[in-house]
Amino acid sequence: MAIEGSFTQAAHALGVGQPSITTHVKALEDDYGIELFARHGHNIELTDLGRSLLAITHRIFSLEEEAVGALTEASGLHTGHLKIGAIGPSQVTDMILAFGRKYPDVELSVALGNSQDVLSRILNFQDDVGILPLESEEGRLHTVPFGENRIVLLVRTDHRWADLKEISIHNLEGERFVLREDGSATRHAFEDALAKANVSIKPVLAIGSRDAVREAVANGLGIGIALEDETLRHERLKTLRIADADIILHPHVACLEDRRNAPMIKAFLDLVAETAQDGAS
Incomplete structure (x- = not known):
């Protein structure tokens, strides 16, 4: 229910009747004198205790998967x-x-x-x-590094920079840009580089999709940014590097x-x- 958001959806996901789910949850809450879910009409949400228990159950399921994995690994x-x-x-x-x-x-x-x-x-x-x-x-987290990826600019094929291979970051001053949403590491790295160079742009649109950024640029809404290894060929777009600011993600x-x-x-x-x-x- 914590994942599905309702007793009905949880019952459907588990392939059982809703009364069975409701009965088991109520019995668990009554046995320990606690509340796992706050009810608001037909809606439910986890209490603080419910969220703590959910984190524990995630770990339990994870350990179960690891146990199965260890057994299958041993069997080859x-x-x-x-x-x-x-x-x-x-x-x-x-x-x-x-x-x-x-x-x-x-x-x-x-x-x-x-x-x-x-x-x-x-x-x-x-x-x-x-x-x-x-x-x-x-x-x-445990992390393993691999490779690097450069941030490049996207412009329309009829843009005044379309024939260039690279351009100075200072030429971006005042230009209209189509950017990814706030949670994007690509956008964050680009904005950091702009701040270090004391360059201000005009963000006109924030979109949560790479494809949507490309289409917005292709339709003339502004300049875009992308990771170099993700710049698929597009008949209406050209890419160029930023000459004096290597903005590279690792x-x-x-x-x-x-x-x-x-x-x-x-x-x-x-x-x-x-x-x-x-x-x-």
């Missing part, structure tokens, strides 16, 4: 389900292909979002690992520290570390 089957979070498909595609070749019986799923979404899903046990554009200061693969040795997570992290080492040599 390498089966299981690895949930991955990423801020863009280009970040994770090569990893998925390499991991799939090595462990073909492991099911993989990917959830896309901004860096705050990816971090939140790891901390809430929704994803096993996540690709973050920068090393996180979150103390509960992505990391992250997991919870106390889950780093779970078989499938460890296998994924080991593969990332090997790939990063090969790329550096």
Whole structure:
């Protein structure tokens, strides 16, 4: 219910009747003289105690998955389900292909979002690992670095800069920009570089999607920014580098520290570390 948001949806997800769910929850609350859910008409929300218990149950389910993973690892089957979070498909595609070749019986799923979404899903046990554009200061994480990614500008093919390969950051003064939402690490790094150069731009639109940023730029709403390895060919867009401000992100693969040795997570992290080492040599 904490995840689904209502008794009805929880019953549907579990394949049982709603009265059964209601009875079990009430019995648990009555036995201990506590309240796990605050009821507001047809809506429910977790109490502080309920949120604490939810965090504990997430860990219990995580440990159950690790136990199953350890048993299958010992049997040499390498089966299981690895949930991955990423801020863009280009970040994770090569990893998925390499991991799939090595462990073909492991099911993989990917959830896309901004860096705050990816971090939140790891901390809430929704994803096993996540690709973050920068090393996180979150103390509960174990991280493995890999590669680097440069921030570039996106302009329309008829923009006055379209024939340039690079431009000074100071030329961005007063220009109209289409940016990602506030939780975007790409936007944060770009704005940091602008502040250091004492350059002010005119943000005209904030969008929570890379594709939407590209389309907004292509339709003339302003200049955009993107990670260089995510700049797919677009017939109405050109990319150019910022000549005097190398704005480079150093992505990391992250997991919870106390889950780093779970078989499938460890296998994924080991593969990332090997790939990063090969790329550096």
